[in-house]
Amino acid sequence: MIAAEDGAVLAEWPLASLQLAGKAAAPVRLRSGQGDARLALDGPAALAGLRAAGAPLRPPEAGSGRTILIWTVGLAAVFAAVLLLLPRLSASIATLVPVEDEVSLGDSVADSIELMLRHPAACTGADGRAAVEALVRRLAAGRESPYRFRVEVLDSEVPNALAAPGGRILMFRGLIDRMQGPDEFAGVLAHEMGHVLHRHGLQGIIRQQGLSILALLTGGSDLSRLGQAGSELGALSYSRGFEREADEAALKLLAGAGLRRDGLSTLFHRLAKDAGGGPAFLATHPPLEERALLATPDTAGSPAMSEAEWQAVKAMCG
Incomplete structure (x- = not known):
């Protein structure tokens, strides 16, 4: 797949690398597994030709954003807990230092x-x-x-x-x-x-x-x-x-x-x-x-x- 504007080639994405970057509704956004760039199409009808040409167009993994959020909140909680416990644990930690x-x-x-x-x-x-x-x-x-x-x-x-x-x-x-x-x-x-x-x-x-x-x-x-x-x-x-x-x-x-x-x-x-x-x-x-x-x-x-x-x-x- 070639993305161009005014005759200038902006990017070349292999069809096999194409993925949906969101829901299959206007505007349709595509991404390539080879980078972080996004391409917006006019609507769902534009997907038919791509699928017919062999593009897999896999939807984004369900829950990926939620997973990242959970991990972020979890890490923040761990750091907060450690910082709150450090005053109480400082004597024990100090004994570990030669x-x-x-x-x-x-x-x-x-x-x-x-x-x-x-x-x-x-x-x-x-x-x-x-x-x-x-x-x-x-x-x-x-x-x-x-x-x-x-x-x-x-x-x-x-x-x-x-x-x-x-x-x-x-x-x-x-x-x-x-x-x-x-x-x-x-x-x-x-x-x-x-x-x-x-x-x-x-x-x-x-x-x-x-x-x-x-x-x-x-x-x-x-x-x-x-x-x-x-x-x-x-x-x-x-x-x-x-x-x-x-x-x-x-x-x-x-x-x-x-x-x-x-x-x-x-x-x-x-x-x-x-x-x-x-x-x-x-x-x-x-x-x-x-x-x-x-x-x-x-x-x-x-x-x-x-x-x-x-x-x-x-x-x-x-």
């Missing part, structure tokens, strides 16, 4: 956050660095963990601290400047270590990047790319349940190290009253009145650092 992959993901997250902050300089004062590392070892001692905690102090005015998946913790000068003693530093550090131990960062990214996780599980993505896709600060904005777990872990770490446990409480309450420093750090935390563990702090224990060590930490950024 620690080495979580560490790689965490590095991507931390690098992306530093990029967002225009690469603040790392504070490398040797005495302060040694004091921080000694405190990390003291808090982690006696606690079985697959993670190696890596604490970076960054020269940024952002009054915050963040724990990326896999053990990398970012402490910003803007928060340290608002601290009044090493016990407050130890409280924040222990709190962020609690997030790492409970894999909150990984769970947060799983919750935020539901569709990417689906692609990963079906072989269509790469874990390291999730760090780029889910590395916004929102990925590390934990739920209130996560914050309470991190509080509990912090108090256990401090008690296990024989350190005072009132630093986190005094810092949080002071920042809550400080309009310049409170909101940025406390924005992702539940209200202080809901954090019973901070209401009655335990002052027993030794200081987290000597005064000389604390001054070295505060001077790390120069």
Whole structure:
């Protein structure tokens, strides 16, 4: 069959490939099995000659449109169900991720956050660095963990601290400047270590990047790319349940190290009253009145650092 207009050949379709693209009523529409083009005829009478010439003119398969609709709705329902269940399943999904992959993901997250902050300089004062590392070892001692905690102090005015998946913790000068003693530093550090131990960062990214996780599980993505896709600060904005777990872990770490446990409480309450420093750090935390563990702090224990060590930490950024 040849379709022409004003003497110009538009298409050549073998008769055996012709199919009805709709009902056999005016206007009659034909299609070829060789493409998606359609041809409209004047009416049913035009079909007689084509059938006489041997064109099969099979009608479209009944229910094909309905089948496509069912599949579309079904897939949408599956994706919706998975996304709704992800928050509840995030902890279970997180256990399926090997620690080495979580560490790689965490590095991507931390690098992306530093990029967002225009690469603040790392504070490398040797005495302060040694004091921080000694405190990390003291808090982690006696606690079985697959993670190696890596604490970076960054020269940024952002009054915050963040724990990326896999053990990398970012402490910003803007928060340290608002601290009044090493016990407050130890409280924040222990709190962020609690997030790492409970894999909150990984769970947060799983919750935020539901569709990417689906692609990963079906072989269509790469874990390291999730760090780029889910590395916004929102990925590390934990739920209130996560914050309470991190509080509990912090108090256990401090008690296990024989350190005072009132630093986190005094810092949080002071920042809550400080309009310049409170909101940025406390924005992702539940209200202080809901954090019973901070209401009655335990002052027993030794200081987290000597005064000389604390001054070295505060001077790390120069």
